[in-house]
Amino acid sequence: MxxxxxxxxxxxxxxxxxxxxxxxxxxxxxxxxxxxxxxxxxxxxxxxxxxxxxxxxxxxxxxxxxxxxxxxxxxxxxxxxxxxxxxxxxxxxxxxxxxxxxxxxxxxxxxxxxxxxxxxxxxxxxxESPSKDDFDYTIKEVLVGEMCEFIGKLRNASLNGPHTYLPFLAMQFAQSGAMLIGLHNRKLFSTGSMVLPESVQLPDRPAGFDNVAGLVMSGELAEPSKIVTVCEDFWNGLVDWAAKYGYVMTSERIPF
Structure with a gap:
């Protein structure tokens, strides 16, 4: 051929x-x-x-x-x-x-x-030179700049559609969640294809991450309600995880 x-x-x-x-x-x-x-x-x-x-x-x-x-x-x-x-x-x-x-x-x-x-x-x-503060700062950037934005988009799509957007959001949510876990552990992933399989093996994962990663890896992304439930659970786990490790996600109303 x-x-x-x-x-x-x-x-x-x-x-x-x-x-x-x-x-x-x-x-x-x-x-x-x-x-x-x-x-x-x-x-x-x-x-x-x-x-x-x-x-x-x-x-x-x-x-x-x-x-x-x-x-x-x-x-x-x-x-x-x-x-x-x-x-x-x-x-x-x-x-x-x-x-x-x-x-x-x-x-x-x-x-x-x-x-x-x-x-x-x-x-x-x-x-090898970056400090813990460098990693903490980037984690906070991802939490606010990516994860907060994803959950808002997920809720909009769940409420107003299109539901066809939800699988893509779930994949983004899982990928960025894996990056957070890698940053938190200062762990490199071997290759793009192994980001999710390797991330679920790392310690200190937020509650709910394994389910959203498993959903994406399985490819079972056809049911909107399941996607929303799994992503919302992960978001709740992420909020608790951030509080536990001191990654501040909220600020005063206008911080400048």
Whole structure:
């Protein structure tokens, strides 16, 4: 059968392609080049036959910070190369944001293809630098900026429709809930496909999270009343969880 898009490629062939891309980086960036690394499933050794290639190209610091991406498809395979100056990627690694449990894995483990000056250990050190206050602040941002908004949308859709919006909200609710649990535990998820399965194994989960995560993982999202009940239960558990750990969700009427 003919197949459009990605085709089956062996890990050996994928790693050879990574080396080919790295060689091209040397040609393009020359002495500016500080380090080259592979991240994602290829660096972890968990890449499947249809996996894409994700790489860092780190440049020496210059007068202007550098941050852009080469992303392309050859048809049979796809690649993404993030080109950053050292100051930019170090700052990224040291920043805690909502998707930290999913996005920051690459800063902790890369497959180094070129690193003569030991940049990648420094990158890991930067990724380990955020304090508890940094994580607490981000958790509070997610609680107010995401979860409060989701529950309002859920209640609007339950009351006024469309009920077709509820499955999507349940998935968002579960995903952001998993991020909160990862942030609370300072735990990285291995990959996007494992966020929910791994999150239900972490400690200190809010009451009701397992049910909303289980509902989403099962795909049984056709019954509006069930979605609303499960999400409302999780919201109540989340309010109690936030109070227990001191994550303040409410403020004075106008705080500025």
């Amino acid at each position: 003919n197949m459009n898009g990605p085709v089956k490629i062996s890990r050996t062939a994928r790693l050879l392609t990574c080396q080919e891309i790295a060689a091209r980086m040397h040609e393009v960036y020359g002495e500016q080049l500080l380090a080259i690394g592979v991240y994602g499933s290829v660096s972890r050794g968990t890449d499947g036959p249809f996996s894409d290639i994700e790489m860092f190209c780190v440049l020496r610091e210059s007068n202007e910070p550098v941050e852009f991406t080469h992303e392309w498809s050859t048809g049979p395979w796809k690649a993404e190369v993030n080109v950053c100056s050292a100051d930019v990627i170090l700052k990224m690694a040291a920043t805690v944001e909502e998707q930290w449990p999913l996005t920051h894995g690459p800063f902790f483990s890369q497959l180094s293809l070129y690193d003569p000056e030991g940049f990648f250990p420094a990158l890991r050190k930067a990724a």
